Amino acid sequence: MSAVIEVNDLRKRFRTPLRRNEVEILRGLSFSVEQGEVYGFLGPNGAGKTTTIRILMGLVAASGGSAKLLGEPVPSREARAKLGFLPESPYFYDYLTVAELLDLTGRLFGIEHRARKRRAEALIERVGLTRARKTPLKKYSKGMLQRAGLAQALINDPALVVLDEPTSGLDPVGRKDVRDIILSLREQGKTVFFSSHILADVETVSDRIGIVVGGLMRDTGSVRALCGDALLRTEVVVRVPAALSDADQAALVGDAGSVERRPVLGADGPSEALHELHLSLAPDADVDAFLAHARQHGARVESVSPRRRTLEDLFLHHAGVKAGAGAGPGAGPAGEPVAESQPSDDGTKNTAEDEGKGKDKDKEAEA
Known part of the structure; x- marks a missing residue:
């Protein structure tokens, strides 16, 4: 199998109002995702998961290293045509219905009218929004918006699907529906790369996982291989x-x-x-x-x-590491520190990754 996602020594630095020096969110992240597999991307808040996804999507420029999608360097128009993406907090024109959203997305991909309509109807049924197909998105609950977002990520019949927290806001039935969709995509030979904090979902559908801590890959492999039977x-x-x-x-x-x-x-x-x-x-x-x-x-x-040992044990083991050196794929207890929380202007706590979000446009020119 060939690698659909290749990330080598990826680095990202942000300069934030709360720090005079630059904050390095990604510190040499490396991993790969093979064709046809489901890869669960895990890590504590501030580890660099969303930053990595934003770089892969071409929304943020990396400060160093390289990344490829479907064999093309990021960003690539050719790769984007074969890509489906659901961000962590999607925003859609809320005056549209889900059918209109899918039609708009299909038009942006250049899909012919009849094919757009056929795919849209099938996806609306697949994500469980048939009864709400004529309801404006502004009247949707968070879970319904997640379903609509998943449908738009699949409208172009993508070879690679990237999902950032796809089960966020969903009830147990909705979570199972998303898991079933992910498994059906794998059966079709698609590649799925997704992040989630719901470890049970990750363990159920993933062929392999990667755990990121402090901007470095702490561990990667199948859940069974990483957890063992001891x-x-x-x-x-x-x-x-x-x-x-x-x-x-x-x-x-x-x-x-x-x-x-x-x-x-x-x-x-x-x-x-x-x-x-x-x-x-x-x-x-x-x-x-x-x-x-x-x-x-x-x-x-x-x-x-x-x-x-469970996936939760493994995750907590790595997330609890505070200091050390030499982290990397398969690394043990020693490794880079977890991104520390910093106080925000209102006195609450934000991770370094959170501070970097929203500054991307200003930093792309510097990167």
Whole structure:
């Protein structure tokens, strides 16, 4: 397979009113996306995800490095003709209906009238807006606007679809619809590159993921390869009498690991007779032996839950890294710092990436 997206040593600097020096949002980002795969682009706020997407779309000029879409250097008119894009916060002429929006978008792509109408009708049904097809967009909810935006991103039957937070504002049904559309695009041989903070959606549809922290690629690969099947710990919950003394609890727990004691909650509130012990056993612990030991001390076993590494664990592991050096694809705990938050004029906090948004036009000439 050939790379549909190629990013090499990509850099972006912004100068903001709050800082005298330039802020480097992207610090040498490199990754690739292969033809026909779904690639989930992850990272904490301020990591550089939206900046990367804006550079790929030709909306912002990079300060260094290179990027290609469909084999063409960014920006490219040829690549744009085969590209579908849904930004994080789309804005449409709100006096239009969704049918008129799709007709306008199709005309901009040079699609013939009959083909435009046929595609528009199919897409309106596909994104679940048939009943609202004649309603002006200004009366749409945020979730409905996301559906309309997804439809306009597909009007030109693109080879590459780039989606920035496509499930933002959608209810669970809408999120499932978007996931189904993404999976159907993959079945058609399309390439989908999308960012999202909803890790369950990313894990469900992605062939591979990339985690960006501090403007660098921290990890990339399939979820299974990155998370593995290794056991992290075994979580055990047992019930004991509320009168159990600290000494008896220590004898019950032994060297099992961390333990938290809580009253059992019933319909009438906390129980005065029973408490629960929530224990975390090490990966190499003999769980059967511990359970037998707990029963001998009068405990009743409520649950035993093996805990393996999840995408959330992986994400939090990387997002929590604050300092180090030498980050890159497959990097471990050491790496570049996360973009720090800076106070805004109104006293709230903004990340460096957020500060750079809105300054793009002024900076393109400098880049």
